[in-house]
Amino acid sequence: MAQYWLLDWLDSEGVGDAEIARGVLRTREGMQRFLMAAEDAQTQELTPERRTNSLIAGGALSLEGIQSCSSPQCLMSTVDQLVFNTWHYFDRVIVTGLDPKRAMGIREIEPTRTDAANRLYHHISVALYIRDVGAEDMFYFQRPSRMCVHHLDKHSHEAGLTSAVLAAEQLERELSVGYDLRLKEARTGQTYAFKHPALTFIATGRVEKRMSRAALARDIAGRQARGLTARLIRDAKLARDAKASLGQLTSVNSKVLTPSSSSVTPADVAFNIELPVIRGLTAKELLVLRKEGEAEFQVFRAALKKAIEERVKALPSEDVEGVADSVVQDFVNPALADLRRRMSASRRLFGLRSEATLLAGGLVTTVGLMTFAPIVVPGLVIAAGGVVSGVSDYLKDQRDSRLDNLHFLWKVSDAAAGRH
Numbered sequence: 001m002a003q004y005w006l007l008d009w010l011d012s013e014g015v016g017d018a019e020i021a022r023g024v025l026r027t028r029e030g031m032q033r034f035l036m037a038a039e040d041a042q043t044q045e046l047t048p049e050r051r052t053n054s055l056i057a058g059g060a061l062s063l064e065g066i067q068s069c070s071s072p073q074c075l076m077s078t079v080d081q082l083v084f085n086t087w088h089y090f091d092r093v094i095v096t097g098l099d100p101k102r103a104m105g106i107r108e109i110e111p112t113r114t115d116a117a118n119r120l121y122h123h124i125s126v127a128l129y130i131r132d133v134g135a136e137d138m139f140y141f142q143r144p145s146r147m148c149v150h151h152l153d154k155h156s157h158e159a160g161l162t163s164a165v166l167a168a169e170q171l172e173r174e175l176s177v178g179y180d181l182r183l184k185e186a187r188t189g190q191t192y193a194f195k196h197p198a199l200t201f202i203a204t205g206r207v208e209k210r211m212s213r214a215a216l217a218r219d220i221a222g223r224q225a226r227g228l229t230a231r232l233i234r235d236a237k238l239a240r241d242a243k244a245s246l247g248q249l250t251s252v253n254s255k256v257l258t259p260s261s262s263s264v265t266p267a268d269v270a271f272n273i274e275l276p277v278i279r280g281l282t283a284k285e286l287l288v289l290r291k292e293g294e295a296e297f298q299v300f301r302a303a304l305k306k307a308i309e310e311r312v313k314a315l316p317s318e319d320v321e322g323v324a325d326s327v328v329q330d331f332v333n334p335a336l337a338d339l340r341r342r343m344s345a346s347r348r349l350f351g352l353r354s355e356a357t358l359l360a361g362g363l364v365t366t367v368g369l370m371t372f373a374p375i376v377v378p379g380l381v382i383a384a385g386g387v388v389s390g391v392s393d394y395l396k397d398q399r400d401s402r403l404d405n406l407h408f409l410w411k412v413s414d415a416a417a418g419r420h
Contacts, residue, residue: 004097004141005041006127009034018125025117034120035107041100042143053091054140054244055271057082058235060200061247062096063126064144067228068201072125079130083138083283085247087290089270089301094140094244098123134287145234152226155233168222168229174198175221181213194220247271264320266308272324273308273332307331 013033015021024030060068061082063075086093103120110116130136148155153165175196182193189208194217203224207216232248239246245267281289290297304327311327 004127004130004136004139005037005100006098006124007131007136008041009037010124010127012037016128018121018128021124022117022121025120026114028113031107031113031116035104038100038103053089053267054242055086055090055093055267056235056239056242056244056246057093057095058232058239058246059248062144062231062235064096064099064102065122066102067199067203067224067231070122070201072122072129075122075126076129079126079133079135080283083133083135083286085271086138087286088273088304089267090245091138092140093135093138094142094238094242096144097127097141099144133282133284134291135283138287142238145238148230152229152233155230155237158237168225171225171228172218172222175224176218179217179221181217181220183213183216190216192216192220194224196221199224245271264312264323266305266312268320269308269312269324269327270304272321273328304332 010016010021013021013024013030015024025034057063061078063078065075068074082093082095098120103123106119107113107116110119130139152168156167175198178197180195182195184191186206189206189210191206192204194203203220205220207219211219235246235248238244245265308323308327311323311330
């Protein structure tokens with residue numbers, strides 16, 4: 001795992017609060033130490049070691065805040081989204097975060113240390129959120145490689161992609177229509193805000209040379225298209241070098257470039273599977289459950305991987321989301337329903353009085369402790385006069401479900417349900 005250089009700097013300063021960190025950056029000495037840390041961080045290797053079950057967080061998932069929403073709230077939401085989409089299959093998620101070179105540039109372009117500190121505060125808040133959620137060991141922070149926007153074709157072939165020049169031109173044509181362009185006069189030239197339905201952000205900037213609105217829109221669309229294409233090539237190349245899967249959620253990228261091999265891989269499908277049981281949990285709670293139930297999680301993932309591989313072979317398709325949905329509908333949901341049916345049938349044998357107690361004790365069970373049944377249930381059975389067969393069947397189902405390949409999923413599902 002590569003530690004996030006921002007967290008390294010925070011640890012060296014003995015700071016665990018974003019507001020305090022902003023105060024440090026407002027001082028001359030604090031900012032100087034920060035810039036030295038950023039400079040040192042640029043010596044990091046560009047290609048991580050190859051490891052199975054790794055995912056490159058591409059596009060807006062990279063946590064860079066470039067060509068995507070850069071507010072702390074948006075970036076924290078992206079952290080949650082990454083956890084929700086990867087917890088069930090991937091061991092490592094490779095993200096970029098704040099590039100140290102870009103961090104040094106922020107101080108150069110901002111007029112005061114206070115202004116620079118305010119911008120850096122956003123990324124510091126996200127770094128501390130990653131640590132608080134418990135994703136620090138799961139995320140691998142990778143310094144981005146540089147892609148020249150004037151040599152996209154060369155870079156795209158190195159990454160195993162189709163012609164980037166044609167792709168960028170196609171994206172430019174799309175961005176050149178249906179846009180909303182706001183202009184404001186400045187002392188030198190104009191400032192602009194460019195918004196398009198295909199983009200998840202508003203592009204802003206300044207132009208010194210005055211031109212027609214249509215010509216300016218085409219110029220902005222071209223620069224955005226080349227920038228987005230270069231970032232996708234960068235992510236794809238890193239995924240290829242690291243033997244990792246590439247995950248993207250931005251429609252712009254997926255619409256323009258596709259890998260040279262259009263076949264669906266199991267990792268592609270796994271990233272697109274939205275398990276229905278995690279909606280009641282926070283990212284932090286989900287990672288805690290995964291850690292506490294490590295052995296059961298490994299069995300569950302092996303079963304899920306086998307199901308995905310079989311479905312990919314049976315349904316050769318370029319529709320990754322469709323294959324992922326079929327895995328959930330045909331494999332995950334029926335198995336989960338069967339577990340719930342077996343558990344519910346056993347509980348009904350005890351009657352309503354036992355059921356109420358079992359529901360109360362269920363919160364303990366769902367965090368990995370299966371001992372509540374012999375503690376709670378026998379007490380009720382004795383008080384009720386002894387429904388021995390019911391107790392025996394219930395405990396048998398508890399043991400069977402624990403050995404079931406999907407028991408980890410069932411536990412997470414019950415934990416989510418217990419929050420409502």
